[in-house]
Amino acid sequence: xxxxxxxxxxxxxxxxxxxxxxxxxxxxxxxxxxxxxxxxxxxxxxxxxxxxxxxxxxxxxxxxxxxxxxxxxxxxxxxxxxxxxxxxxxxxxxxxxxxxxxxxxxxxxxxxxxxxxxxxxxxxxxxxxxxxxxxxxxxxxxxxxxxxxxxxxxxxxxxxxxxxxxxxxxxxxxxxxxxxxxxxxxxxxxxxxxxxxxxxxxxxxxxxxxxxxxxxxxxxxx
Amino acid sequence: xxxxxxxxxxxxxxxxxxxxxxxxxxxxxxxxxxxxxxxxxxxxxxxxxxxxxxxxxxxxxxxxxxxxxxxxxxxxxxxxxxxxxxxxxxxxxxxxxxxxxxxxxxxxxxxxxxxxxxxxxxxxxxxxxxxxxxxxxxxxxxxxxxxxxxxxxxxxxxxxxxxxxxxxxxxxxxxxxxxxxxxxxxxxxxxxxxxxxxxxxxxxxxxxxxxxxxxxxxxxxxxxxxxxxxxxxxxxxxxxxxxxxxxxxxxxxxxxxxxxxxxxxxxxxxxxxxxxxxxxxxxxxxxxxxxxxxxxxxxxxxxxxxxxxxxxxxxxxxxxxxxxxxxxxxxxxxxxxxxxxxxxxxxxxxxxxxxxxxxxxxxxxxxxxx
Numbered sequence: 001x002x003x004x005x006x007x008x009x010x011x012x013x014x015x016x017x018x019x020x021x022x023x024x025x026x027x028x029x030x031x032x033x034x035x036x037x038x039x040x041x042x043x044x045x046x047x048x049x050x051x052x053x054x055x056x057x058x059x060x061x062x063x064x065x066x067x068x069x070x071x072x073x074x075x076x077x078x079x080x081x082x083x084x085x086x087x088x089x090x091x092x093x094x095x096x097x098x099x100x101x102x103x104x105x106x107x108x109x110x111x112x113x114x115x116x117x118x119x120x121x122x123x124x125x126x127x128x129x130x131x132x133x134x135x136x137x138x139x140x141x142x143x144x145x146x147x148x149x150x151x152x153x154x155x156x157x158x159x160x161x162x163x164x165x166x167x168x169x170x171x172x173x174x175x176x177x178x179x180x181x182x183x184x185x186x187x188x189x190x191x192x193x194x195x196x197x198x199x200x201x202x203x204x205x206x207x208x209x210x211x212x213x214x215x216x217x218x219x220x221x222x
Numbered sequence: 223x224x225x226x227x228x229x230x231x232x233x234x235x236x237x238x239x240x241x242x243x244x245x246x247x248x249x250x251x252x253x254x255x256x257x258x259x260x261x262x263x264x265x266x267x268x269x270x271x272x273x274x275x276x277x278x279x280x281x282x283x284x285x286x287x288x289x290x291x292x293x294x295x296x297x298x299x300x301x302x303x304x305x306x307x308x309x310x311x312x313x314x315x316x317x318x319x320x321x322x323x324x325x326x327x328x329x330x331x332x333x334x335x336x337x338x339x340x341x342x343x344x345x346x347x348x349x350x351x352x353x354x355x356x357x358x359x360x361x362x363x364x365x366x367x368x369x370x371x372x373x374x375x376x377x378x379x380x381x382x383x384x385x386x387x388x389x390x391x392x393x394x395x396x397x398x399x400x401x402x403x404x405x406x407x408x409x410x411x412x413x414x415x416x417x418x419x420x421x422x423x424x425x426x427x428x429x430x431x432x433x434x435x436x437x438x439x440x441x442x443x444x445x446x447x448x449x450x451x452x453x454x455x456x457x458x459x460x461x462x463x464x465x466x467x468x469x470x471x472x473x474x475x476x477x478x479x480x481x482x483x484x485x486x487x488x489x490x491x492x493x494x495x496x497x498x499x500x501x502x503x504x505x506x507x508x509x510x511x512x513x514x515x516x517x518x519x520x521x522x523x524x525x526x527x528x529x530x531x532x533x534x535x536x537x538x539x540x541x542x543x544x545x546x547x548x549x550x551x552x553x554x555x556x557x558x559x560x561x562x563x564x565x566x567x568x569x570x571x572x573x574x575x576x577x578x579x580x581x582x583x584x585x586x587x588x589x590x591x592x
Contacts, residue, residue: 123340126300127354127405128329137353141344217385218343 001186009176010192016090016171017200021158023094028101028158029151035061035102036109037135047121047131061103070164072096077168093170097161105154112146113139145216152208156201163197173197246409246441247276247299252308253465254294268294270465272308276458281435281442283456283473285449285488291465292445296411299443300332301325313408330358333402337414339394341386341401347373347393348382351400358405372400376430392423399430403438410434412444416451424448428455449488453477453552461485473553478522479584486586497546497561497588505589513590515566516545517574520584521558530583531560537577540570566590 001009035057041047042054067075073096080095081087116139124134140147163174173193181190254269268291276282286292297303298310301317310317312328320328341350351372355365373379376396386394395415402410412431416424432455435442446452452459452473459477460470463484469476480486497516505516521530535542546561564570578585 117338117340119336119338119340120342122302123334123336124353124357125302126329126332126334126411127357127401128326129357130326133357137356138342142342144344215344218387 001180001188006189006192009180009189010173010196013171013173013176013193014196014200016175017159017162017173020090020094020097020162020165020170020172021155024097024101025151025155025158027094027098028105028154031098032102032105033109033147035106037113037139039106039110040113041131041135041139047134061106064099064103065107069096069100069161072100073165073168080168088169090171093162093165093168093172096168097158097165100161101154101158104157105150108150108153109143109147112143112150115146116142145212145218148208148212148215152205152212155204155208159197159201159204173200244278245275246278246280246313247443248309248311249274249295249298250309250311252295252298252305252310254291254298254303255306267465269298269305272462272465272467274460274467274470276441276443278441279435279439280458281432281444281456282458282460283452284443284445284460284462285447285452286445286462286484287488288447290462292447292462293413295462296413296443296445299409299411300329300334330354330405331407332409332411333405333407334411334413335395335398335402335415337417339386339391339398339418341394341397343386346383346385347378347389347397347400350386350397351404354401354404368404369400372403375403375434376400390423391419392426395419395423395427396430399427399434403434403440408441410440410442412442412446414446415444417446417448421450424451425454431455453550457553461488474522474555474557477552478520478557496548501545501591504591506591507589509566509590510592513566513592514543514563515571515590516561516563516588518586518588519560519562520586521560522555522584525581525583526556526558528581530581531562533581534562534574534577538564538570538573540564561588563591 038048039054039057039061042050044051064072073093076096076099077087080092083095084091086092120138120142121134124138129137162170162172163177165172166175166178173196177190177193180186181193249272252269252272253267256266256268270291272295284292284295294303298305298317299312301320305318312332315328317325317328342353345353348369351369352365355368360368370379370382373382376399378393378396378400381389381393381397386397389397398415410431415431416427419427428451431442431444434440435455444451444456456473458471459473460467461476461482461484462468463482468482469480469485476485477489480489501516506513509515519530519534531544541564543563544560545563547559549556549558551557564574577583
């Protein structure tokens with residue numbers, strides 16, 4: 001394939017991928033973060049103890065997470081059409097991506113918050129903190145490095161998931177690789193797609209690692 | 223602070239002999255059960271009827287082995303745990319009767335420090351001390367004005383921008399103390415605050431607590447398993463064992479004349495003359511013919527100033543062997559102990575008993591050996 005044509009295809013696919021990852025990442029975080037906080041604080045005897053609701057939310061999350069992504073994509077087509085008015089294209093692909101991201105983020109955030117030393121919650125309670133203050137001033141602040149890494153992992157996974165939404169005409173790098181590289185036997189396109197994906201994932205991961213390290217004061221020595 | 227809603231007379235001072243007005247904290251018939259993990263086992267009683275008062279302005283220690291219930295006891299004071307029965311009051315306020323909002327305002331007048339410091343790793347020393355003020359909704363300028371003198375007080379002005387990971391254990395506990403004092407509490411709870419520190423650092427932290435108690439007139443209630451801590455700074459002590467206060471009183475009295483077996487056991491590990499391990503491990507509870515008895519003689523007050531050891535040798539008319547001796551200080555008063563042995567024949571024992579009775583010397587039989 002001619003280099004300038006390849007470049008144009010790659011650029012378009014990259015932008016589609018970035019759009020899908022960014023939008024579903026942001027919406028997924030906005031919804032997944034509170035759910036993660038809830039999961040980490042609503043067990044028996046915890047801050048917002050609601051063991052029954054905790055179990056139900058946990059079950060729903062597990063169910064969503066155990067559905068293979070490609071099946072989720074087709075299974076929720078009616079919902080997707082309801083939200084975006086269409087079931088094909090990049091915007092339509094964002095819906096299943098977001099739905100798959102929410103439980104993923106929620107579980108990672110839950111794990112990051114559970115890492116926070118229980119003694120800090122006790123100390124904050126002893127200071128007269130409200131449950132809301134404990135979440136904002138203690139749990140989220142202390143879990144910030146872990147949450148940053150969780151979001152980094154989410155973005156990397158989203159880049160991978162977004163390769164599958166070619167099935168509903170979502171476009172993006174994965175779709176480009178399948179349609180040109182595989183179905184039209186163009187190894188140069190396939191190679192270019194793989195290289196761009198590798199660079200993209202590396203960039204996201206290092207940025208996330210750097211940020212998390214900057215937030216982490218637990219082992220800082222002067 | 224929620225004011226006392228009931229009159230103080232409603233406290234049953236007759237039953238416990240406690241005068242609420244002089245007490246910062248009062249426990250009355252307090253029990254605490256935890257549901258058993260095993261369904262068949264029944265509830266586990268961490269506290270089993272505690273009657274005890276902490277005098278206003280005192281440094282009071284509660285000592286016991288781990289699992290004795292002391293952590294539960296101190297957590298009842300600021301409502302981190304709720305009593306199953308009985309009543310805990312702080313400065314006349316019934317803690318059990320408070321709702322969540324009431325508890326939060328109570329907690330702002332009760333500081334607490336912890337064994338593992340519990341500082342936020344993401345905040346500097348300054349910001350850690352500022353946290354309780356932020357929580358109480360104090361504005362930024364006021365926070366600044368109050369945090370700086372506190373860092374000064376605990377001697378950490380130069381570390382204000384350091385993170386906990388950059389501080390030593392003692393410095394972390396100093397930050398913890400400054401943080402506990404930020405809301406100007408009237409009571410400071412110390413939960414094994416020196417147990418994770420080395421002996422030297424422990425002494426400096428205890429010195430700081432004593433200084434705070436003296437300068438700010440703050441009542442300090444501390445729990446510990448370390449006799450050294452109680453000995454060094456408390457004026458009053460209570461010994462807790464299996465959910466019960468088995469002994470309490472002035473620290474000096476309890477330490478020099480321990481009545482309960484638990485107190486003795488706790489004391490022998492840390493106080494006064496210690497026997498070498500090879501003698502201790504050979505001690506028997508009952509004498510065989512020809513054995514010698516090992517006795518700890520305890521000197522304090524009047525008996526500390528009389529030549530009693532020399533007289534003991536004369537009175538017994540038997541070989542008296544000195545095995546160990548030490549002079550200690552408890553709550554600022556001198557206290558000596560001496561371990562001696564002499565033949566355990568009925569005659570000598572009778573003469574010894576008579577001698578102790580006459581002189582008022584406190585003794586404790588440690589055991590018998592060859």
